[in-house]
Amino acid sequence: MIHEILPVGVLQCNCSIFGDEQSREAIVIDPGDDIGQVLAILARHSLKVKAIVITHAHIDHIGGAAKLKASTGAPVYMNAKDQELYDHLDVQASWLQMKTPERTAIDSEAREGDSLELGGAVFHVLETPGHTQGSISLWIPVENKLIAGDTLFRDSIGRTDLPGGNGRQILRSIRDKLLPLPDDAAVVPGHGGLTTIGRERERNPFLSGL
């Protein structure tokens, strides 16, 4: 499996590009910005996007979704509980003093128990609310890899002081959905460096009471 991680935009959101070597199909997760660079990576690997998945509707994760969809024709997956946040992308843009990007229709709800397939790999949707109400993580068992969005970071967790955030809920999500995963599972957070479930269980100060 091809997996490229590209930090995009001013907040350097980790955009993940997964590609299957056989079918040349791809799944792009969190194309927040810099769609030109995303398209260049896709072209370099001769990949065709079959799905665009958004872990949550913060502008740094979803800002480039409309552009990527227009360029590839791929459907956009997002949890419906973040629709309201997405509807107010202009408010988010004003926080960052940036231009409001174009919005697109959400084609498919990404709900707990849903899954996408790429080659032989299954991408399971885990609902992990707390950072936002519609935050999801993606668990890919054959890759032993978790795409955590802004729910879990190396040594930290997602902020919960923005609209839709809930500090108790994010801890419950991490305890019930993420910590049961294998200790050696790789974690790709929404920002910053990679980690593992085991490392965060042991060393993440925000998880010490769980």
Ligand SMILES: [Zn+2]
């Ligand atoms: Zn966020």
